[in-house]
Amino acid sequence: MSNLKEEVLSRRTFAIISHPDAGKTTLTEKLLLFGGAIRDAGTVKGKKTGKYATSDWMEIEKQRGISVTSSVMQFDYNDARVNILDTPGHQDFSEDTYRTLTAVDSAVMIIDAAKGIEEQTLKLFKVCRMRGIPIFTFMNKLDRQAKAPLELLAELEEVMGIESYPMNWPIGMGKEFLGIYDRFNNRIEQFRVDEDERFVTLNDDGEIDGAHTLKDSGLYDQTLDEIMLLNEAGNEFSRERIAKGELTPVFFGSALTNFGVQTFLESYLQFAPPPQPRNSTNGEIDPLSEEFSGFIFKIQANMNPAHRDRIAFLRICSGKFERGMSVNVPRVGKQIKLAQSTQFMADDRSTVNEAVSGDIIGIYDPGTYQIGDTLTSGKNQFQFERLPQFTPELFVRVTAKNVMKQKHFHKGIQQLVQEGAIQLFKTVKTDDYLLGAVGQLQYEVFEHRMKNEYNTEVLMERLGSKIARWVEDEEVNENLSSARSLLVNDRYEKKVFLFENDFALRWFNDKNPDVKLYNPMDQQ
Numbered sequence: 125m126s127n128l129k130e131e132v133l134s135r136r137t138f139a140i141i142s143h144p145d146a147g148k149t150t151l152t153e154k155l156l157l158f159g160g161a162i163r164d165a166g167t168v169k170g171k172k173t174g175k176y177a178t179s180d181w182m183e184i185e186k187q188r189g190i191s192v193t194s195s196v197m198q199f200d201y202n203d204a205r206v207n208i209l210d211t212p213g214h215q216d217f218s219e220d221t222y223r224t225l226t227a228v229d230s231a232v233m234i235i236d237a238a239k240g241i242e243e244q245t246l247k248l249f250k251v252c253r254m255r256g257i258p259i260f261t262f263m264n265k266l267d268r269q270a271k272a273p274l275e276l277l278a279e280l281e282e283v284m285g286i287e288s289y290p291m292n293w294p295i296g297m298g299k300e301f302l303g304i305y306d307r308f309n310n311r312i313e314q315f316r317v318d319e320d321e322r323f324v325t326l327n328d329d330g331e332i333d334g335a336h337t338l339k340d341s342g343l344y345d346q347t348l349d350e351i352m353l354l355n356e357a358g359n360e361f362s363r364e365r366i367a368k369g370e371l372t373p374v375f376f377g378s379a380l381t382n383f384g385v386q387t388f389l390e391s392y393l394q395f396a397p398p399p400q401p402r403n404s405t406n407g408e409i410d411p412l413s414e415e416f417s418g419f420i421f422k423i424q425a426n427m428n429p430a431h432r433d434r435i436a437f438l439r440i441c442s443g444k445f446e447r448g449m450s451v452n453v454p455r456v457g458k459q460i461k462l463a464q465s466t467q468f469m470a471d472d473r474s475t476v477n478e479a480v481s482g483d484i485i486g487i488y489d490p491g492t493y494q495i496g497d498t499l500t501s502g503k504n505q506f507q508f509e510r511l512p513q514f515t516p517e518l519f520v521r522v523t524a525k526n527v528m529k530q531k532h533f534h535k536g537i538q539q540l541v542q543e544g545a546i547q548l549f550k551t552v553k554t555d556d557y558l559l560g561a562v563g564q565l566q567y568e569v570f571e572h573r574m575k576n577e578y579n580t581e582v583l584m585e586r587l588g589s590k591i592a593r594w595v596e597d598e599e600v601n602e603n604l605s606s607a608r609s610l611l612v613n614d615r616y617e618k619k620v621f622l623f624e625n626d627f628a629l630r631w632f633n634d635k636n637p638d639v640k641l642y643n644p645m646d647q648q
């Protein structure tokens with residue numbers, strides 16, 4: 125690794141945001157195939173094939189055949205080194221899913237073009253928005269009947285409030301899908317034709333010169349009309365606005381048939397930002413600076429049940445990581461030697477010796493780290509900006525099955541809460557323990573780990589989904605607590621109301637205008 129600057133500038137680190145079934149696994153797999161990181165399709169996540177990938181470490185993951193962790197995949201393409209971070213979806217949707225977005229420099233949003241924008245995509249989009257992360261959109265499944273492309277762009281604007289620039293445009297769809305009109309490369313890419321016929325070059329007016337079978341179809345003329353409309357009334361291309369996350373470049377294609385994926389990848393690599401500076405207590409940290417720094421955005425316990433090890437996921441933000449180096453952890457005021465380190469690949473975990481800004485590595489955690497910890501190697505010690513807190517949505521009341529096990533119970537809860545996937549609350553009046561999480565699976569993981577690691581069986585009473593709103597003032601009238609607006613303390617003794625639903629929240633606001641409430645996710 126001779127030239128640090130060159131290395132860093134070659135990095136592209138992103139997460140895919142999507143709703144389950146939009147095609148994230150399929151697209152990831154195709155990208156890895158282009159990068160030569162895997163040889164066969166079907167190795168990324170075996171949830172549908174019955175094969176398990178190494179990203180499914182935990183026992184519970186194996187049982188359910190899904191991935192709890194946001195694992196990391198790396199591949200090289202041309203001169204770029206690409207890191208893809210997985211964002212777990214469905215039931216395993218959790219704070220980890222959100223937090224992954226703090227470790228990336230851009231996001232790829234896959235939308236099922238037949239369904240349009242779905243709930244989970246919108247949630248993840250909002251986190252990207254909040255952080256100003258550039259977003260690249262892939263409209264998937266054009267080989268099937270889909271919504272009209274103009275309607276999809278309108279949804280981006282109306283539902284998400286983001287402007288778009290279509291880099292290409294579908295010519296037909298479903299059974300009549302002929303390919304994409306590539307505005308950016310001034311060519312047409314034909315669907316399901318021989319490789320030597322795949323690209324049709326366009327003239328300066330953006331049309332096909334001479335005769336061509338594409339022209340026989342009315343779809344060609346229709347596409348030219350739509351392109352004219354986009355040229356005249358659509359947004360202008362702007363690299364700066366893409367970088368700020370204000371404008372999303374949109375690509376159409378079909379991940380399953382591997383159509384439009386390579387074109388997407390090449391444009392993505394051209395416009396996606398390399399590792400970006402990060403705020404710290406010492407101001408912005410330049411990713412090109414020589415001194416090593418990074419932060420931990422996720423801790424995964426029991427990746428290898430035989431060893432009971434924990435792995436901390438570290439995003440490198442500056443300098444170079446070398447195996448065996450010593451780093452400072454300013455929070456604990458200690459030096460630690462990073463001897464065991466892991467790089468994540470789709471079908472293997474291998475030891476990493478060197479890594480630079482933008483890369484994600486796993487380091488062995490003897491129980492030292494916390495999510496959000498900064499690691500530095502230089503004389504200047506600093507801490508990166510605190511990671512955002514995510515508002516839990518699902519709640520349970522939890523007790524130890526065996527009252528004699530209180531000590532283990534408390535220890536287990538304290539430690540698991542520190543890892544950050546679940547939040548602990550206590551009811552104000554009765555001191556009951558409540559847990560809040562972003563996704564349901566966290567409770568199964570919690571139950572499983574309490575039993576296996578802390579030898580404690582727990583009883584969990586589901587309280588369902590609640591709207592959690594923090595109280596601005598220190599003091600609040602405890603009599604305002606009711607079944608529909610339960611008053612609890614968070615683990616920093618801050619008061620929080622758990623509302624049964626939107627209606628209960630509005631009703632409360634109407635009746636108690638003096639009680640100022642806020643959602644921490646809106647403030648970051």
Ligand code: GDP
Nearest residue numbers: 144145146147148149150265268378379380381
């Ligand atoms: P994930 O849940 O977002 O990871 O979605 P998957 O990649 O597992 O895809 C969900 C389903 O959609 C699978 O049955 C895929 O084969 C299918 N799928 C993905 N991409 C396409 C596509 O471009 N066209 C069609 N027709 N199906 C697709």
